[in-house]
Amino acid sequence: MSDYFVAPDDVESQLFDRGALKWMSTPGVTDGERFSAGVVKLEPGKGHERHTHPESDEILYVVRGEGEQEVDDETRDIATGDMVFIPEGVEHGTVNTGWEPLVLFAVYAPPGPEDVLRDLPECEIVPAGKLPTPENVDPEAK
Numbered sequence: 001m002s003d004y005f006v007a008p009d010d011v012e013s014q015l016f017d018r019g020a021l022k023w024m025s026t027p028g029v030t031d032g033e034r035f036s037a038g039v040v041k042l043e044p045g046k047g048h049e050r051h052t053h054p055e056s057d058e059i060l061y062v063v064r065g066e067g068e069q070e071v072d073d074e075t076r077d078i079a080t081g082d083m084v085f086i087p088e089g090v091e092h093g094t095v096n097t098g099w100e101p102l103v104l105f106a107v108y109a110p111p112g113p114e115d116v117l118r119d120l121p122e123c124e125i126v127p128a129g130k131l132p133t134p135e136n137v138d139p140e141a142k
Helices: 113-119
Strands: 013-016 019-025 036-042 047-051 057-064 066-071 074-079 083-086 092-096 102-109 124-126
Touching: 013 113, 019 113, 036 092, 036 113, 047 066, 057 066, 057 074, 066 083, 092 102
Parallel strands: none
Antiparallel strands: 013 019, 013 124, 019 036, 036 102, 047 092, 057 083, 057 102, 066 074, 066 092
16 A cells, blocks of 8 residues: 555445444555545434534535534535535534435544544444455454
8 A cells, every 4th residue: 555545445444333434544544644534434314423523623525425414503404515614622413314325525634533433332443455344343453
């Protein structure tokens, strides 16, 4: 793997009951220190609780699908082509309201929240090169 070109098979997957994440650019993957970026896939009807990133701004770009996005006290429907900016410390949550996976491109600046997600008890790690499915979870990864 090059620091400049990263393929999905080059990085591990974070697997949750709501879907999977692949962090394509983190300090550990590309040596870039200013941001992290990855692909988030939320299954139909699934999402995550409202939460904050106290020290990172977040950008979500909708690659495919539709959902509902909460940011602070505002809730909006989101769909392919939409972008959401979430400032550091602002509560937010995302739910897939469609019948197909909701695919988002997520960016954190500075990086760090991806490590917090990895450390959550419900996060399971699938090694690089393996499909992000429960049978490929590495029980020794955390």
